Amino acid sequence: MFLNVHSSYSLKYGTLSIGQLVQSARQLDIHQMVLTDINNSTGAIEFIRECYKQNIAKEKNEAQKGNIPYQLKPVVGIEFRIQNRLLYVGIAKSKEGMRELNEFLSHHNIHNIPLPEVPPDFKDAYVIYPFHKLFAKDLKEHEFVGIRSNQLNTLYKHPILNQQEKMLVWHPVTVADKITYRLHEYLRAIDLNTLLSKVAENDKCEKDEYLIDENRLVKQFEQYPFMVANTRKLLDGCDLIDYFEPGSEPVSKNRLTYTKSLDHDKVLLRRIALIGLKYRYGEHNIIARERLEKELRIIEFKKYCAYFLITFDIVRHAIGECNFYHVGRGSGANSLVAYCLRITDVDPIELDLYFERFLHEKRTSPPDFDLDFSWDERKTIQEYIFKKYPLGHVAFLGTMSTFKDRAIIREIGKVLGLSKEEIDSFTDPTRERENLQNPTYQKLLAVHAYMKNMPNQRSIHAGGILISEEPITYYTALDMPPKGFPTVQWDMYEAEQIGYEKFDILSQRGIGHIREAVDLIKSNQGKEIDIHDFKTFKEDARLNEILREGQPIGCFYIESPAMRQLLKKLRCDNYLTLVAASSIIRPGVASSGMMKAYIERYHAPDKVQYLCPQMEEQLKETFGVMVYQEDVIKVCHYFAGLDLADSDILRKAMSGKYRSKLAFDELVNKFFASARKQGHSEELITEVWRQISSFAGYSFSKAHSASFAVESYQSLFLKTYFPKEFMVAVINNYGGFYSRWVYVYELQKTGARVHLPCVNNSDDVVNIKGNDAYLGFIRIQGLEDKFVTRIVQERRQNGFYLDLEDFVQRTCITLEQAIILIRLGALRFTGKDRKTLLWDIHNYLGFKQKKVNHAELFKLKYKTYELPSLEDSELENAYTELELLGFPLNYKMFDFLKTNYRGDVMANEMNNRVGETVRMVGNYVCEKTVHTVKNTKMWFGTFVDVNGDFFDTTHFPNATPVYPFKGKGCYLILGKVVEDFGFPSIEVLKFAKLPIHMNPVAID
Structure with a gap:
C-alpha cells in the first residue's frame, strides 16, 4: 500500500536505513511497500534481500508459535526529480521493469541530459504522477496518478474522476517520527547549503510522511474504495521473484565465459597455463606441474576460468600492446596459475604460498586480483576494458561516503549559523570536556547521534571494475562521475552481496619510477634493462x-x-x-x-x-x-x-x-x-x-x-646502478614518502649537475642529458600550465630562443609570467643577470601585454638603455628559489643560518657515541605524531645533517610538553644517543629552531 518509500539512500532527504524500514513495516503488519529512492536505485537489491531475510526469520518465529506466517512483499522503483521538483515515480513490475527504469536514469546520467517531464512508454514498469489541482492528462495504460489523503477534498468534480481506474493511494514515507523529521530538516539545510531557518516548506517532505498501519491508511480513503483497490491491484501485479536466490550465498553475476563457452575457457586456460609453466619452471618440474593441476581443478570447479582469462587478457594487452609494467599483488599472488599467466611475478612455490589463501572449494566470498600500473598509465588500461566489453556490461564500482564525526559537527554548525571560530572550537578534541558543558554543543551532539554514519554522497571506487554477464542495469542505475566511466550506484560490499567479483585496476607512483627510469636509461645511456x-x-x-x-x-x-x-x-x-x-x-x-x-x-x-x-x-x-x-x-x-x-x-x-x-x-x-x-x-x-x-x-x-x-628490489637495482636516471624518474613521478627537495638533493648526491629551469634546456618535467639534469617548469609556483606547454613546444618546433625579445614574441608571454621565469634565472641564456632582465622586461612589455603581430614584415628591435651596475645577491636568489620551487637548489638550508655552528656530531658518527648526550644540527625532513597509552602525544622526527645524511629523533611528552616542530628549517637538537639493534637515534632533551638571515629584499 506504500508506493513511495524513501530510505537514507535518498541522500540528504531520507532518514531511515533499509533495515529500519523493513523492521518498521514488519512491526506494523505491512504486506507490500515500494522502495523508491530519489534518482537512484542504490538500495533496491539490499531492500529485496532484507525483506527476504526478515521474512525467513518471521516465518521461523511464527511457525514455532503455531501461527500462519505472512510475507512482506518487496517492490522497488525510482523517484525521478529535477532538483527538488518531483516529476514522477517509476515502479518495476518485474526484474525487466527495474532494468528499464535503471537504463532510463543511466542514459540521462551518462549523457548529462535533464530528465524529461514525461518518461518513455515503459513496457514493464508503472509510472505514477503526483496529483495537484490543475492535473489534467490522459493517462496511458502504464500511467497512474497518486493522491494524498489531504488532497481528497480537491477531487469534487475534478476531471481525474473520469479515469478512476488510474487513481492510487499515495502516502510517501520519508521519516519515522517528529525527531527524524527534524533530522530531515537538518539534512535538507545541509543539501541546500542554507540556514536551517531558511529551508522552504516545498524543499522538505510533509510532516506525515511516516509508516502507519495499513488499516489506518485504508480508513483515510474509505470514501474512495476504488483507489485502495487500484493500489492493491498495481502492487499485486509486481513480481520480483527473479531477484530471490535460494541458498545463503549469491550466484556469481560476473561474466561467465571469456570464449563464450565454459568448456573452451577450460581448454584455453589450461593451454596458456602450461605455456607459462614452461616459461617459469622449465620442462620437467614435477612439483610445479602437480600444483598447477590442483589449482586448475579448483578454478574449474568454482567456475573461475573466465575471471583468470579476463585478467590475463588485461595483462597481455598491458605488456604486449602498451609496453606497460604492472605489479600483480594481493592474495592472487598465492596462485601458481596467476604466476604462469604473468598476472604476478611472485613465485608461490619458492615462498610456500597456499593457493587456498586465494581460492578453495569452500570459499563463499569472491576473491579478486589487484593489478597496479603507473599512475599515468592506468587510464589507458581502464579504457581498454571499457572498449572490450559491451556498454552496460562493464562499470566502475561506486563508494558511499558517510557523515563522519567532525564533518557532522561542522555541517550542523553551519546550518545553525554558528561562527567559524565557534565551530572550530567544537571540533577541537582538546576542548571536549569544556564543550560538553555548552548547551549549543549538546544540541549538536544530539543531531550527531542520528546523523552519524548516514550516507552522505556517492563517489567512485579507487580502481574496482565490474564485468557482468547480464546487463548491470538489472541491479543498479549508472552514474557518470568526472573520471568519465559509467559507475554503479553501490559499493564493493553490496557488489559482493549481489554476487560480483571486482577487477582492481590500481595505480602507484612506484611503478612510474621504475618505468620512467628504464626509459631514461635507454635514452641517456643507450642501455636496455x-x-x-x-x-x-x-x-x-x-x-x-x-x-x-x-x-x-x-x-x-x-x-x-x-x-x-x-x-x-x-x-x-x-x-x-x-x-x-x-x-x-x-x-x-x-x-x-x-x-x-x-x-x-x-x-x-x-x-x-x-x-x-x-x-x-x-x-x-x-x-x-x-x-x-x-x-x-x-x-x-x-x-x-x-x-x-x-x-x-x-x-x-x-x-x-x-x-x-x-x-x-x-x-x-x-x-x-x-x-x-x-x-x-x-x-x-x-x-x-x-x-x-x-x-x-x-x-x-x-x-x-x-x-x-x-x-622494492627493482627500485633498489635501478637506484644502485643507474642512480641519476632513477632519481630523475622519482622526481618526475611526484616523489614518494618525502618532499620533493629530498629527491632533488639525492639527485645531486649522485654526482649529477642539477640546473635551475632554463627556457632553452628545460622541459615540462626534469630531463637528463649525460650528467646534466635540468629542473622542469612544472611545479614552479605561479607559472601557468599553458605557458609551460607553449615554451617547450615552441622551442622544439622552431629552435632555441635567441634573446629576451625573441622569447617574448614567440611565446606571447605576459609580464607577470615572464617575471616569474626571470626571477628564477630561466632566461640566463641571454647572458644578463636577473635584475637587468627585470628592467628589460618592464621596458619591453610595460604594465600591459603588448600585442604581437606575427605577420610583421620587418623585425623591429626595442630600444635599449644603459643601466647602472645591479647587485645580484646569492641569498636573495636562494629566497626566490625557496618561494618559487619550494627549496633552494645550490644554497643549502644550513647556509641560511646566522650561525656557522653545524653540530658536534654528524649522523655517521652516532653509532660511536651511544649513551652520550650530544648536540646536533639538522635540517627538518618530516615528522610523525603518535599517541601514547596514556593518551599523551609524542613525536618522531627525521632530519639530515650538513653532509646530507639522515638521522632520526624521538620526542617524549615529558621532555617536550609543547609541540616543538615549526616547519621547514634547521634545528639545534640536544639529546641522548640511543641504539636499538644497531640503529642509532636521538632521544631529544632540548629542541629549538635556529634563526636565519633575512631576505635582503624584505629588509629593504
Missing part, C-alpha cells in the same frame, strides 16, 4: 649491502623512516627477510608487539623455544612468530589437522570477516576436536589456539608482502 630479471636482483650482493644499511631513499615501500629503521635493525640483506619486514612494519603488527618479538628472535634464533615439533617446522622461517596469514593457515592445517579450506575460513573468521558467530564457534570446536585427534595435549592445544587468536587479526598476506618486496 630487463627490469623483470628479479632472480638476479635478489642475489646481487651490492643491492643486499645497501638494503642492510637502510638508506634506500626513493625506493618503493622501503624508504620511509620506520622502514629504514626496521631494515637496519634486522640487518636485512635478503629477499625473504625483506618480505617479512614488509609485513611486520604494518601498524597493527607493530603495536601488538609482534615486531619487537620478531626482531629479538631474528637475532637469537637458537634461543627460540617452540611449543612442539610441528610448530617449529611450520614457523621456523619466522622464528615462531605468525607474521603472515599463511602462517595461521599452516598451523591450523599441520598442527590441528584441518584441511586447507577450513584453515583459511578460520583464518578469515579471526580477522573479523565472518558473518555468523554460530558457524565460527563450530569451526573453533572443529579445530580443538581435530587437534585432539592428532594426539596433542589439551594444554598445548589451548596455548596454540591462544597464539593463533592473538596473531590472526594482525597477520598480513605473505603474497602481498612478496609483491611489495619484488618491486
Whole structure:
C-alpha cells in the first residue's frame, strides 16, 4: 500500500536505513511497500534481500508459535526529480521493469541530459504522477496518478474522476517520527547549503510522511474504495521473484565465459597455463606441474576460468600492446596459475604460498586480483576494458561516503549559523570536556547521534571494475562521475552481496619510477634493462649491502623512516627477510608487539623455544612468530589437522570477516576436536589456539608482502646502478614518502649537475642529458600550465630562443609570467643577470601585454638603455628559489643560518657515541605524531645533517610538553644517543629552531 518509500539512500532527504524500514513495516503488519529512492536505485537489491531475510526469520518465529506466517512483499522503483521538483515515480513490475527504469536514469546520467517531464512508454514498469489541482492528462495504460489523503477534498468534480481506474493511494514515507523529521530538516539545510531557518516548506517532505498501519491508511480513503483497490491491484501485479536466490550465498553475476563457452575457457586456460609453466619452471618440474593441476581443478570447479582469462587478457594487452609494467599483488599472488599467466611475478612455490589463501572449494566470498600500473598509465588500461566489453556490461564500482564525526559537527554548525571560530572550537578534541558543558554543543551532539554514519554522497571506487554477464542495469542505475566511466550506484560490499567479483585496476607512483627510469636509461645511456630479471636482483650482493644499511631513499615501500629503521635493525640483506619486514612494519603488527618479538628472535634464533615439533617446522622461517596469514593457515592445517579450506575460513573468521558467530564457534570446536585427534595435549592445544587468536587479526598476506618486496628490489637495482636516471624518474613521478627537495638533493648526491629551469634546456618535467639534469617548469609556483606547454613546444618546433625579445614574441608571454621565469634565472641564456632582465622586461612589455603581430614584415628591435651596475645577491636568489620551487637548489638550508655552528656530531658518527648526550644540527625532513597509552602525544622526527645524511629523533611528552616542530628549517637538537639493534637515534632533551638571515629584499 506504500508506493513511495524513501530510505537514507535518498541522500540528504531520507532518514531511515533499509533495515529500519523493513523492521518498521514488519512491526506494523505491512504486506507490500515500494522502495523508491530519489534518482537512484542504490538500495533496491539490499531492500529485496532484507525483506527476504526478515521474512525467513518471521516465518521461523511464527511457525514455532503455531501461527500462519505472512510475507512482506518487496517492490522497488525510482523517484525521478529535477532538483527538488518531483516529476514522477517509476515502479518495476518485474526484474525487466527495474532494468528499464535503471537504463532510463543511466542514459540521462551518462549523457548529462535533464530528465524529461514525461518518461518513455515503459513496457514493464508503472509510472505514477503526483496529483495537484490543475492535473489534467490522459493517462496511458502504464500511467497512474497518486493522491494524498489531504488532497481528497480537491477531487469534487475534478476531471481525474473520469479515469478512476488510474487513481492510487499515495502516502510517501520519508521519516519515522517528529525527531527524524527534524533530522530531515537538518539534512535538507545541509543539501541546500542554507540556514536551517531558511529551508522552504516545498524543499522538505510533509510532516506525515511516516509508516502507519495499513488499516489506518485504508480508513483515510474509505470514501474512495476504488483507489485502495487500484493500489492493491498495481502492487499485486509486481513480481520480483527473479531477484530471490535460494541458498545463503549469491550466484556469481560476473561474466561467465571469456570464449563464450565454459568448456573452451577450460581448454584455453589450461593451454596458456602450461605455456607459462614452461616459461617459469622449465620442462620437467614435477612439483610445479602437480600444483598447477590442483589449482586448475579448483578454478574449474568454482567456475573461475573466465575471471583468470579476463585478467590475463588485461595483462597481455598491458605488456604486449602498451609496453606497460604492472605489479600483480594481493592474495592472487598465492596462485601458481596467476604466476604462469604473468598476472604476478611472485613465485608461490619458492615462498610456500597456499593457493587456498586465494581460492578453495569452500570459499563463499569472491576473491579478486589487484593489478597496479603507473599512475599515468592506468587510464589507458581502464579504457581498454571499457572498449572490450559491451556498454552496460562493464562499470566502475561506486563508494558511499558517510557523515563522519567532525564533518557532522561542522555541517550542523553551519546550518545553525554558528561562527567559524565557534565551530572550530567544537571540533577541537582538546576542548571536549569544556564543550560538553555548552548547551549549543549538546544540541549538536544530539543531531550527531542520528546523523552519524548516514550516507552522505556517492563517489567512485579507487580502481574496482565490474564485468557482468547480464546487463548491470538489472541491479543498479549508472552514474557518470568526472573520471568519465559509467559507475554503479553501490559499493564493493553490496557488489559482493549481489554476487560480483571486482577487477582492481590500481595505480602507484612506484611503478612510474621504475618505468620512467628504464626509459631514461635507454635514452641517456643507450642501455636496455630487463627490469623483470628479479632472480638476479635478489642475489646481487651490492643491492643486499645497501638494503642492510637502510638508506634506500626513493625506493618503493622501503624508504620511509620506520622502514629504514626496521631494515637496519634486522640487518636485512635478503629477499625473504625483506618480505617479512614488509609485513611486520604494518601498524597493527607493530603495536601488538609482534615486531619487537620478531626482531629479538631474528637475532637469537637458537634461543627460540617452540611449543612442539610441528610448530617449529611450520614457523621456523619466522622464528615462531605468525607474521603472515599463511602462517595461521599452516598451523591450523599441520598442527590441528584441518584441511586447507577450513584453515583459511578460520583464518578469515579471526580477522573479523565472518558473518555468523554460530558457524565460527563450530569451526573453533572443529579445530580443538581435530587437534585432539592428532594426539596433542589439551594444554598445548589451548596455548596454540591462544597464539593463533592473538596473531590472526594482525597477520598480513605473505603474497602481498612478496609483491611489495619484488618491486622494492627493482627500485633498489635501478637506484644502485643507474642512480641519476632513477632519481630523475622519482622526481618526475611526484616523489614518494618525502618532499620533493629530498629527491632533488639525492639527485645531486649522485654526482649529477642539477640546473635551475632554463627556457632553452628545460622541459615540462626534469630531463637528463649525460650528467646534466635540468629542473622542469612544472611545479614552479605561479607559472601557468599553458605557458609551460607553449615554451617547450615552441622551442622544439622552431629552435632555441635567441634573446629576451625573441622569447617574448614567440611565446606571447605576459609580464607577470615572464617575471616569474626571470626571477628564477630561466632566461640566463641571454647572458644578463636577473635584475637587468627585470628592467628589460618592464621596458619591453610595460604594465600591459603588448600585442604581437606575427605577420610583421620587418623585425623591429626595442630600444635599449644603459643601466647602472645591479647587485645580484646569492641569498636573495636562494629566497626566490625557496618561494618559487619550494627549496633552494645550490644554497643549502644550513647556509641560511646566522650561525656557522653545524653540530658536534654528524649522523655517521652516532653509532660511536651511544649513551652520550650530544648536540646536533639538522635540517627538518618530516615528522610523525603518535599517541601514547596514556593518551599523551609524542613525536618522531627525521632530519639530515650538513653532509646530507639522515638521522632520526624521538620526542617524549615529558621532555617536550609543547609541540616543538615549526616547519621547514634547521634545528639545534640536544639529546641522548640511543641504539636499538644497531640503529642509532636521538632521544631529544632540548629542541629549538635556529634563526636565519633575512631576505635582503624584505629588509629593504
